[in-house]
Amino acid sequence: MRRVLGWIAPALILGVLVFLIFGPLANLLLWAVAEKWFYPHLLPSEWGFAFWRRVFSARSVAWEALGNSVLVAICTVLASLALAIPAGYALARLALPARGVILLVFLIPQAFPNLTVYVNIARLFYQWGLNGTLFGVVLVHTVHGLVFAVWIASAAFADISREMEQAARSIGAGPWRTFIDISLPQALPGLMAAAIFVFLESLDEFTGSYFVGAPDVQMMPLMLYSAGAGGNYQIASITALVLLVPSLVFMLVVERFLKADVLARIGK
Incomplete structure (x- = not known):
């Protein structure tokens, strides 16, 4: 039990650090390929690269x-x-x-x-x-x-x-x-x-x-x-x-x- 408890605390700290570092990056990646994403959905309802084409279009x-x-x-x-x-x-x-x-x-x-x-x-x-x-x-x-x-x-x-x-x-x-x-x-x-x-x-x-x-x-x-x-x-x-x-x-x-x-x- 002591060994288990000794591993839980470092694992929780590591998990929090990973979330703080990679959480915003994951959210950034999701928004980059999301065409429709409204509350209360946890993930985009429609995916695609339409906004990529809009950003790098000839008129942009x-x-x-x-x-x-x-x-x-x-x-x-x-x-x-x-x-x-x-x-x-x-x-x-x-x-x-x-x-x-x-x-x-x-x-x-x-x-x-x-x-x-x-x-x-x-x-x-x-x-x-x-x-x-x-x-x-x-x-x-x-x-x-x-x-x-x-x-x-x-x-x-x-x-x-x-x-x-x-x-x-x-x-x-x-x-x-x-x-x-x-x-x-x-x-x-x-x-x-x-x-x-x-x-x-x-x-x-x-x-x-x-x-x-x-x-x-x-x-x-x-x-x-x-x-x-x-x-x-x-x-x-x-x-x-x-x-x-x-x-x-x-x-x-x-x-x-x-x-x-x-x-x-x-x-x-």
């Missing part, structure tokens, strides 16, 4: 929103890495007097509620003519993505063996050649992980896209919000699944490339 904005979301995410990754690679290398390799303060500066956009930050950014962008443009959305996403990019890049470069760099310099390689041939290849797994984090953060970013891009720039998170607010749960579920797929794929890649020792160096 889904293709434009998906294209804009992917394009903005790619541009955000390129802009973030262009700034994060030199910044991360300098923070990891140079004896900067206020290194901790510099790292904290990149956390400032995360230290305040996103709504208050983006409202003021939208006001400035309106004055500069950047509201309703893809370039403006990329700028906002880049500010948000630099937090991941700089912190992970600095940890990746800090994990590089200094002996290999010194050996390259001792046989005549200059600073640039040493960086390209020695430092950058060793830091590449961490930089790939940073790029994936920034891509996923940009792909799912709603608040900045709404205040800077809407209504001129169609984005998948905006489409998801509009469908959910309008009670179109099938369309909202389909849009959420489209956003969920790259997140799951890329998180598996991150788990493979981002090592525990690199994570341990973040912020040091």
Whole structure:
């Protein structure tokens, strides 16, 4: 009896955790293929893919929103890495007097509620003519993505063996050649992980896209919000699944490339 009771409690806890994690996903999948589902039915009364055809029809904005979301995410990754690679290398390799303060500066956009930050950014962008443009959305996403990019890049470069760099310099390689041939290849797994984090953060970013891009720039998170607010749960579920797929794929890649020792160096 004690053994049975000892197994019941862990089993109940595990069951609750599984329900909390996979319950919403199961509900999402059901709504994505439900054509009619009304209370008090526990399952849809009619199944089908009519809403999938409606979402991805030629007259729908889904293709434009998906294209804009992917394009903005790619541009955000390129802009973030262009700034994060030199910044991360300098923070990891140079004896900067206020290194901790510099790292904290990149956390400032995360230290305040996103709504208050983006409202003021939208006001400035309106004055500069950047509201309703893809370039403006990329700028906002880049500010948000630099937090991941700089912190992970600095940890990746800090994990590089200094002996290999010194050996390259001792046989005549200059600073640039040493960086390209020695430092950058060793830091590449961490930089790939940073790029994936920034891509996923940009792909799912709603608040900045709404205040800077809407209504001129169609984005998948905006489409998801509009469908959910309008009670179109099938369309909202389909849009959420489209956003969920790259997140799951890329998180598996991150788990493979981002090592525990690199994570341990973040912020040091």
